[in-house]
Amino acid sequence: MLTYVLKRVLFMIPTLIAVSIVAFVLIQLPPGDFVTTLAAQMSQMGDTIDPTTLAMLREQYGLNEPVWKQYFIWISNILLHGDFGRSFDWGVPVSELIWDRLGLTLVLSMTALIFTWVVALPIGIYSAVKKYSVGDYVASFMAFIGLAIPNFLLALILMYLSYRFLGISIDGLFSREYADAPWSWGKALDLGQHLIVPVIVLGTSGTAALVRIMRANLLDELYKPYVTTARAKGLSEWRLIFRYPVRSAMNPFVSTIGWTLPELVSGATVTAIVLNLPTTGPLLLRSLIAQDVYLAGAMILMLSVLTIIGTLISDLLLAWLDPRVRYQ
Amino acid sequence: MTETSNDNSTVLSVTGLSVDFPLQRGVVHAVRNVSFDLKRGRTLALVGESGSGKSVSARSLIQLVESPGRIVAGEVRLLTGDTPVEITRLGPKSPLIRAIRGRRIGLIFQEPMSALSPLHTIGDQIDEAIQLHLHVEKAEARKRTIELMRQVEIPAPEQIVDRYSFEYSGGMRQRVCIAMALACDPEILIADEPTTALDVTTQAEILDLIKRLQQQLGMAVLLITHDMGIVAEVAEEVAVMCQGEIVESGNVDNIFHAPQHPYTQRLLGATLKLEQASELRLDTATGSGSKLILSVRNLCKHFEQGGGWFRKKTPVVKAVEDVSFDLHRGENLGIVGESGSGKTTVGRMIMRILEPTSGAVRYTGDDGAGDSDVLKLTKSELKRYHAAVRLVFQDPFASLNPRMTVKQIVGDPLMINKISRGRPLQERVAELLEMVGLSADMMDRYPHAFAGGQRQRVGIARALALEPRVIIADEATSALDVSVRSQILDLLLDLQKRLDLSFIFIAHDISVVRYFCDRVLVMRQGRVVEVGDAETICTAPAEPYTQALISAVPNPDPRNKRMLHRTRFNSVLAGKASAAPIN
Numbered sequence: 001m002l003t004y005v006l007k008r009v010l011f012m013i014p015t016l017i018a019v020s021i022v023a024f025v026l027i028q029l030p031p032g033d034f035v036t037t038l039a040a041q042m043s044q045m046g047d048t049i050d051p052t053t054l055a056m057l058r059e060q061y062g063l064n065e066p067v068w069k070q071y072f073i074w075i076s077n078i079l080l081h082g083d084f085g086r087s088f089d090w091g092v093p094v095s096e097l098i099w100d101r102l103g104l105t106l107v108l109s110m111t112a113l114i115f116t117w118v119v120a121l122p123i124g125i126y127s128a129v130k131k132y133s134v135g136d137y138v139a140s141f142m143a144f145i146g147l148a149i150p151n152f153l154l155a156l157i158l159m160y161l162s163y164r165f166l167g168i169s170i171d172g173l174f175s176r177e178y179a180d181a182p183w184s185w186g187k188a189l190d191l192g193q194h195l196i197v198p199v200i201v202l203g204t205s206g207t208a209a210l211v212r213i214m215r216a217n218l219l220d221e222l223y224k225p226y227v228t229t230a231r232a233k234g235l236s237e238w239r240l241i242f243r244y245p246v247r248s249a250m251n252p253f254v255s256t257i258g259w260t261l262p263e264l265v266s267g268a269t270v271t272a273i274v275l276n277l278p279t280t281g282p283l284l285l286r287s288l289i290a291q292d293v294y295l296a297g298a299m300i301l302m303l304s305v306l307t308i309i310g311t312l313i314s315d316l317l318l319a320w321l322d323p324r325v326r327y328q
Numbered sequence: 329m330t331e332t333s334n335d336n337s338t339v340l341s342v343t344g345l346s347v348d349f350p351l352q353r354g355v356v357h358a359v360r361n362v363s364f365d366l367k368r369g370r371t372l373a374l375v376g377e378s379g380s381g382k383s384v385s386a387r388s389l390i391q392l393v394e395s396p397g398r399i400v401a402g403e404v405r406l407l408t409g410d411t412p413v414e415i416t417r418l419g420p421k422s423p424l425i426r427a428i429r430g431r432r433i434g435l436i437f438q439e440p441m442s443a444l445s446p447l448h449t450i451g452d453q454i455d456e457a458i459q460l461h462l463h464v465e466k467a468e469a470r471k472r473t474i475e476l477m478r479q480v481e482i483p484a485p486e487q488i489v490d491r492y493s494f495e496y497s498g499g500m501r502q503r504v505c506i507a508m509a510l511a512c513d514p515e516i517l518i519a520d521e522p523t524t525a526l527d528v529t530t531q532a533e534i535l536d537l538i539k540r541l542q543q544q545l546g547m548a549v550l551l552i553t554h555d556m557g558i559v560a561e562v563a564e565e566v567a568v569m570c571q572g573e574i575v576e577s578g579n580v581d582n583i584f585h586a587p588q589h590p591y592t593q594r595l596l597g598a599t600l601k602l603e604q605a606s607e608l609r610l611d612t613a614t615g616s617g618s619k620l621i622l623s624v625r626n627l628c629k630h631f632e633q634g635g636g637w638f639r640k641k642t643p644v645v646k647a648v649e650d651v652s653f654d655l656h657r658g659e660n661l662g663i664v665g666e667s668g669s670g671k672t673t674v675g676r677m678i679m680r681i682l683e684p685t686s687g688a689v690r691y692t693g694d695d696g697a698g699d700s701d702v703l704k705l706t707k708s709e710l711k712r713y714h715a716a717v718r719l720v721f722q723d724p725f726a727s728l729n730p731r732m733t734v735k736q737i738v739g740d741p742l743m744i745n746k747i748s749r750g751r752p753l754q755e756r757v758a759e760l761l762e763m764v765g766l767s768a769d770m771m772d773r774y775p776h777a778f779a780g781g782q783r784q785r786v787g788i789a790r791a792l793a794l795e796p797r798v799i800i801a802d803e804a805t806s807a808l809d810v811s812v813r814s815q816i817l818d819l820l821l822d823l824q825k826r827l828d829l830s831f832i833f834i835a836h837d838i839s840v841v842r843y844f845c846d847r848v849l850v851m852r853q854g855r856v857v858e859v860g861d862a863e864t865i866c867t868a869p870a871e872p873y874t875q876a877l878i879s880a881v882p883n884p885d886p887r888n889k890r891m892l893h894r895t896r897f898n899s900v901l902a903g904k905a906s907a908a909p910i911n
Contacts, residue, residue, distance in 0.1 A: 223394075224442055225437055225439050225442045225443045226442060226443055226444055226445045226446075228392065228437065228443075229435075229437060229443045229444065229445075229505070229508070230445075231392060231429070232390065232392060232429055232430060232434075232435040232509075233429065233430040233456065233457045233460060233508065233511075234426040234427065234428070234429035234430035234431055234457075234460055234461060235426070235456070235460060236421075236423070236426060237421050243448075244445050244447075244448075247445075247447050248445070248446075248447060321447070322446075322447060323446070323447065323449075323492045323494075324446055324492070324494055
């Protein structure tokens with residue numbers, strides 16, 4: 001097992017390097033460089049910059065160096081100083097922009113993920129075990145509706161309903177009085193209240209999909225001979241279902257954890273815009289529209305790294321769950 | 329041979345059992361009015377062909393009938409213990425029936441490969457059965473598990489108890505299943521085709537083991553099988569099932585030597601027929617003096633395992649090593665061996681589905697493909713060769729595309745090779761179907777409308793479409809019931825006579841080979857052990873391995889049990905002390 005983990009981690013390194021190169025190339029693709037963009041911005045505002053200052057800036061940022069050296073500077077700044085460069089659009093360092101939002105995104109997405117699992121797994125298991133029962137039909141019907149409703153529409157409906165009937169405005173993740181306040185119990189509670197609707201919105205389609213997947217996976221497993229063997233041992237029905245087929249049916253789930261991590265950053269952008277959530281999705285969208293290269297590059301790098309880490313986590317979990325993977 | 333205790337009291341009594349499966353198109357009466365008794369220390373064999381209801385009957389004994397089936401009539405009385413229990417009255421999920429399952433009645437299944445969970449260790453799965461019924465601590469249960477594993481003759485159980493099922497071979501897994509079924513000393517053991525998925529030698533060992541344990545523990549055994557040979561070897565009582573009913577039952581000797589019911593007679597006839605060479609074949613016996621059609625020289629296939637950035641390449645697996653043989657025109661050559669012996673790989677290399685590592689295959693037909701070095705053929709030449717040398721597959725269910733009609737399936741090779749289309753194609757398909765004993769108006773049906781034997785006929789018709797010279801039949805009759813099996817073999821022999829075919833017949837079943845083949849090649853671990861005349865190999869083999877293999881084949885005659893007196897190759901070879909022989 002240890003060699004397996006070590007091997008997987010070692011395999012990550014070349015992938016990470018390749019990914020960072022691609023992200024850097026993306027940053028470099030637009031014509032000109034940071035300094036020309038800065039000069040353009042200045043001249044737009046009527047200011048002029050002294051060419052010697054420009055040259056000095058170029059020198060400072062290493063823009064006269066060959067491309068590979070620039071990549072080296074960029075990546076070593078990230079690795080050694082956590083410096084992702086400056087956002088032109090926002091006028092602040094990229095790292096200042098993303099960490100805050102990433103934290104909130106993490107909280108939101110993880111809550112949505114847990115919500116999804118907690119709701120979907122029992123329903124999926126019930127649906128499969130009681131195939132073609134009334135409960136199964138109801139669950140399937142709800143699941144299809146959940147799959148069919150676009151997230152932003154659900155967000156709008158829930159926003160309207162909660163405002164109309166509960167009198168709560170669910171705009172953003174914090175009430176006005178807490179928005180810029182330091183962390184306190186009150187602020188955490190406020191966040192919790194504001195999380196409910198986004199979590200339902202973000203979780204619904206995932207839940208619906210998961211119910212269907214769990215049902216299908218479990219139906220594949222339920223009639224396998226080893227289940228009958230367990231039954232012939234004299235195990236009670238629910239105990240054997242949880243112990244044997246449900247465990248086998250979990251494998252595909254664990255594999256999907258790899259996809260949920262990058263979705264933290266890019267996913268649910270539309271929902272986040274509709275609900276005015278301060279998450280990373282809208283930030284990424286804006287940076288791409290505004291050609292804010294360092295911000296976009298940092299986020300693309302982050303996305304890729306998260307994808308790789310997510311894959312690693314799901315691979316390790318899978319190996320832990322399924323000995324067949326571990327022993328190969 | 330029976331040394332069972334004198335107390336042969338009835339432990340389980342089944343009377344008038346009926347099981348129905350309500351399906352959309354009507355109720356299927358899977359089991360109808362079945363009655364039998366299981367006696368202490370005795371084995372009752374429930375025999376019948378697929379679909380006869382024997383498995384469903386057995387599973388009803390512990391209320392394990394798959395939905396939507398349910399027991400509609402009859403009684404199953406468990407007579408051991410203080411008060412008799414009427415099992416059919418217990419709910420299928422009730423704690424009462426669960427206290428019987430695994431505790432008083434153990435069950436072994438056909439598929440040792442899938443009967444164990446791949447996600448739990450072997451030890452945990454056996455522990456579970458013990459803890460469930462005996463309510464002991466984990467450590468205590470583990471001690472019993474190891475003892476059980478030793479009892480079913482798994483070597484070094486302490487070391488492999490924490491391994492997973494996929495690390496065990498098929499025979500070992502079946503031993504694990506037996507250990508699990510025996511975990512709580514049941515009074516009754518139900519074995520549902522326990523050896524069908526195993527090699528003959530492994531089969532003999534497992535049957536030996538069950539017999540020995542039965543004598544030690546005094547269990548009643550209900551053995552479900554389709555193989556009359558096994559029945560003759562191990563059963564004392566026999567009940568013959570046909571279409572959900574027991575048509576005849578009685579003492580094994582009476583069933584074999586004085587069968588009353590026509591179905592029993594037919595079943596025995598089909599089995600005994602395969603005990604000797606086919607008359608059809610003897611008529612047309614072609615000497616090996618006739619023209620050579622295929623010659624294989626020093627064929628090898630090595631598989632490299634592993635390899636990669638961080639892994640060392642492990643030594644190659646020699647799947648096939650230095651195999652040479654000739655196939656003459658009109659000859660049937662059998663290749664026999666246990667699973668993993670490389671027999672299928674040889675067939676695939678001759679077809680060039682797999683590329684050999686080294687060696688030569690030479691085809692000398694008198695048709696378009698002519699005289700050719702098969703391993704050097706280009707793609708288009710290979711196409712011509714594939715018309716002359718065709719494959720028939722093992723699984724009649726998996727080898728036909730369920731979304732194609734029989735016409736499309738059989739006509740496919742003709743379409744692909746642009747030989748005919750439209751009306752002539754239809755006529756040719758009709759001709760081929762009639763050739764294999766099917767009616768031409770079946771051609772618009774889909775494969776699911778056909779039974780196993782008929783499907784195999786469709787597969788044969790497809791192989792014949794391009795007028796081949798050589799047919800490689802890879803376990804072509806293994807998946808079929810014994811009566812259908814001999815029909816298919818007769819069909820192949822008849823076709824051979826009419827179409828001047830040669831066969832390479834790959835099989836693990838010695839009786840099929842004896843019936844069908846002129847010469848036999850015995851393979852073991854990728855190498856040829858022995859080649860010779862089929863009759864000689866089957867009656868007086870020279871090599872110890874072949875002797876062990878032949879002697880492990882069950883003999884369908886209860887007065888002349890062969891398997892239990894077999895020679896064991898391992899003990900012959902390694903001088904290891906073999907398990908104590910029965911009797």
